[in-house]
Amino acid sequence: MLEYRDRIVQEAAACTCDRCRKGMTSDDHDSGWHERMSLSFRGGFDSIFGDGNKVSIDLCQQCVRDTLGAWLRITPPEPDGLAYQERLRSEWDGHAADRWRPPRGAGGNDA
Structure with a gap:
């Protein structure tokens, strides 16, 4: 027999592009929600971002293309x-x- 327990889970529902400020929501499929890019990491030892600093960015698909498209x-x-x-x-x-x-x-x- 399976036993269950209650869990509280957070789910991303909206995102704002850090470059162009475009708003995207999970329920608006025309907003580019599924094509957005979110990057988050911590700087390691002797990182140019600082030891242990959190680095993050959220970009819409147009800004990903405009900034990183060549690569x-x-x-x-x-x-x-x-x-x-x-x-x-x-x-x-x-x-x-x-x-x-x-x-x-x-x-x-x-x-």
């Missing part, structure tokens, strides 16, 4: 993943002028 490795789940990856790469390299592209020189690409 992100994106692997699509589709069987034609190589074609999809090549299309993204050409858009990011600026071949599609109306699309976002990473800054020149980012990730060692100075060409």
